[in-house]
Amino acid sequence: MGCFQSKYADVITSPDHPSVQHQLESVTEDQVDHEDQVDHENQVEQENQIPCGVKDFNEVYIGKLEGNVLVAVKRFSKLTWPDAQHFVDQATAVGKLRSKRLVNLLGYCVERGERLLVAEYMPYGTLSKHLFYWNRQEIPWEMRVRVAYYIAQALDYCNVKNQKIYHDLSASRILFDEEGDPRLSTFGLIKNRRDGISYSTNLTYAPPEFSETGTIIPESVIYSYGNVLIELVSGKHIPPNHAFDIIMEKNAMLLMDSSLEGRFESEDATKLLNLASKCLQKNPEDRPDTESLVSAAAPLQKLEEIASYFLMRLPKSTVIQPTMLSPLKKACSRMDHSAVYKILLKTGYSDEGAESDLLVTRQNQELVQTKNLGDNAFRDQDFINAIKYYSKLVRMMTSSPYATVFARRSFSYLVTGERDPALGDAMKAQFCIPGWPTAFYLQALALWELGMESDARDMINKGAALEAKRLQTTER
Structure with a gap:
């Protein structure tokens, strides 16, 4: 494995977060095949790196x-992994894992x-969002x-492959692939360590041994798996010690x-909860091993012939393309007016397609001259005169002018404070080219200026959907 050659990676943490555009080197050794994570809206994973002594993002x-x-x-971040070779060693080892139960590196x-x-990208989000956050x-x-069975299989596979330390196992580390099957993120297998010992965890309910010694051991993942089982059956965040007491009290x-x-069958629920109680034992040595987890969860599978996407009520085999x-x-x-202006200036009339020469070939010289005066004023950021000449051009043309x-x-109206005309012109641009993403984006910009945030977001999403559709059409 090594560095991928990638043209771009787009940030999804927030609309105003800068994008990252690294030119990465090609894969060099131990290159792995693409078999086929991350949430779709505003996902930032925040981790407390205890070995570094600082909170890092x-x-x-x-x-x-x-x-x-x-x-x-x-x-x-740079502070998280000061030792580059250690990072390479960790990533190389984890990258050799290949399982349909893992989000493969x-x-x-x-x-x-x-x-x-x-x-790998997982289109249907995390178990945490399905259980707790989405309008589900x-x-x-x-x-x-x-989920209990597949994740047990994932942990057992990692254990067999000598990847016995898994950091921060929780519902947020479990993601759903394009078939709706749950997978365990491999990101949890890689964490900076000191002297071969893991010192960090972000779990809300940390294993007892971490609270006492500050270390994570292989048995710690079993405790966290037990807490995942509690969340699966309850649909709630319940302190493990509280859940353990309730189970022990019958x-x-x-x-x-x-x-x-x-x-559900009460007998099956009891079996799963009893497994959770075994995992939540305070003494790590009293917890079951990963093979026992698989053996305990396997008999509970009663509808193996039914696909996960059907059980989850998800579209069949459809990868949700992120925006x-x-x-x-x-x-x-x-709402970066300067950036919008530069893009409009650079793209010019390129989206007009075959219609772009009609004005020159079919109309008189005065009409062409008026268009040029408007374009020159727009180029010089003389937006008052740009409005003046473009308005004259619209009146002069008998057929629909350029989008x-x-x-x-529309943009010129916007920067001169005339928001309603700006929205109107963006809508007219959409009428000229119904599937033009730019028209939708400019509508969004005007709607934001008008304080109509919900409508603006809708326009942004429609524009993005049209761009995705255009991309798919181009690829065929």
Whole structure:
């Protein structure tokens, strides 16, 4: 494995976060095949790096490789990994893992101060969001026990491959692929260490041994797996020690998610909760091993023939394309008038297609001259005169003028404080070219200026969808 050659990676942390554009070196050795993570909206993973003695931020991006292969890119700060060779060794070891139960690592990069991990992209988000945050459809019992089983298989595979330390196992580390199957993120297998010992965890409910010694050991992941089981059956964040006490008091059914409304077999629920209680033992030596987790979860699988996407009520085998921020979308999203102007000036009339020569070939010289005067004023940022000449051009033309004329006049209205006419012209530009993303983005910009934030976001999303559609059409 080595550095991927990637043209760009787009930030999804916030609309005004700068994009990252690294020219990465080609893969050099131990290159792994692409088999086929990261959330889609504003995902930033914040990690407390205890060995460094400071709180540091590691970010997750959506990236695109050549061939439009979508990937998740985790970017570590310079402070997180001062030892570049240690990072390479860790990434190389984890990159050799290959399992349909893992979000497989595809590559890494160590270049100057950068430390990047590249993994498969998981389109349906994390278990945490499905359980706790999304306006969710309830996850049926059969899917919950499948998650328990598949993640047990993932942990057992890692254990067999001598990757026994997994950091911060939680519902946020479990993601759903294009078939709706749960997978365990490999990002949790890589964490900076000191003297071969892991000193850091971000878990809300840390294993007892971490609280006592500050170290993570192989048995710690079993404790965290037990907490994941509690969250699966309850649909809530419940302190593990509290859940353990309830189970020991023979009141396990009190933990069940009320939304399931009895749509499960009590015997199966009891078995899963008893497994959780074994995992939550205070003494690490009393916890089961990963092979035992698989053996305990396997008999609970009753609907193996039904696909996960069906149980999860997800579209069949459809990869949700994330919204990759184009330069114009970025500029409009952060209301950067200067950037929008430069893009409109640079692209000119290129989106008019075959119609771009009609004005010159079919209309008189006065009309051409008026257009040129408007373009010159726009180029010189003389927006008052740009409005004047473009308005004259619109009146003179018997057929519909260029969409670009309306787009440029819309922007000119906007920067001179005339928001309603700006919105009107952006809509006229859409009428000229119905599928033109620029028209939607300019509408969004005007709507934001008018204080109509919800409508503006809708226009941004529509423009992005049109860009994605155009990209797919171009690739065919």
